[in-house]
Amino acid sequence: xxxxxxxxxxxxxxxxxxxxxxxxxxxxxxxxxxxxxxxxxxxxxxxxxxxxxxxxxxxxxxxxxxxxxxxxxxxxxxxxxxxxxxxxxxxxxxxxxxxxxxxxxxxxxxxxxxxxxxxxxxxxxxxxxxxxxxxxxxxxxxxxxxxxxxxxxxxxxxxxxxxx
Numbered sequence: 270x271x272x273x274x275x276x277x278x279x280x281x282x283x284x285x286x287x288x289x290x291x292x293x294x295x296x297x298x299x300x301x302x303x304x305x306x307x308x309x310x311x312x313x314x315x316x317x318x319x320x321x322x323x324x325x326x327x328x329x330x331x332x333x334x335x336x337x338x339x340x341x342x343x344x345x346x347x348x349x350x351x352x353x354x355x356x357x358x359x360x361x362x363x364x365x366x367x368x369x370x371x372x373x374x375x376x377x378x379x380x381x382x383x384x385x386x387x388x389x390x391x392x393x394x395x396x397x398x399x400x401x402x403x404x405x406x407x408x409x410x411x412x413x414x415x416x417x418x419x420x421x422x423x424x425x426x427x428x429x430x431x432x433x
Contacts (some may be wrong), residue, residue: 271296272318272381275345277308279325284369288321291375309337317345319378324351324367335359348377 274292278285280303292299297319302308305328312320320342328334331354338347339358348363365374 271298272378273298273316274300274319274321275308275311275315275317276301276321276323277305277326278303278321278323278350284323287371288369288374291371292378295375295378297378305334309341312338312341316343319381320345320347322347322349324349324354327354 274297276288276299278288278301285301285303289299289301300311300315300317302311303326305326308326320338335357342359346362347359348365349361350365350369351367353361353364363377365377
């Protein structure tokens with residue numbers, strides 16, 4: 270079985286179906302919700318390897334949302350869709366700009382494969398480095414997240430593989 274993904278996505282049927290289809294094709298078990306209350310309930314009851322957050326679906330009280338996420342996510346890794354909100358108490362592994370490029374998301378998740386099948390945590394299910402990829406080829410939190418301390422308050426932009 271592949272990694273288990275919980276996604277909090279805007280309430281757009283196209284985005285929900287396309288993201289679910291692309292990740293399911295990679296062997297991920299995907300749960301998509303659009304209400305933050307449903308997301309919180311799932312997060313408290315279940316264990317996930319990946320959490321996919323869409324800025325359009327995250328509640329206006331982002332600080333409180335991220336603090337709750339930090340306490341209940343276990344070892345799940347977090348990816349963000351949209352403009353990254355300043356500094357967060359949760360490490361963001363990758364940022365995907367809107368409009369979403371599903372091929373880019375699929376390529377990112379395809380780097381993280383599982384060969385254990387019976388993992389009990391994200392550390393066991395998902396290698397901490399992409400399989401068969403050099404450090405230069407992967408998207409990492411250091412390349413993509415914004416931190417006031419690291420960037421002096423400015424936002425860094427993620428470079429795509431084609432150099433733009």
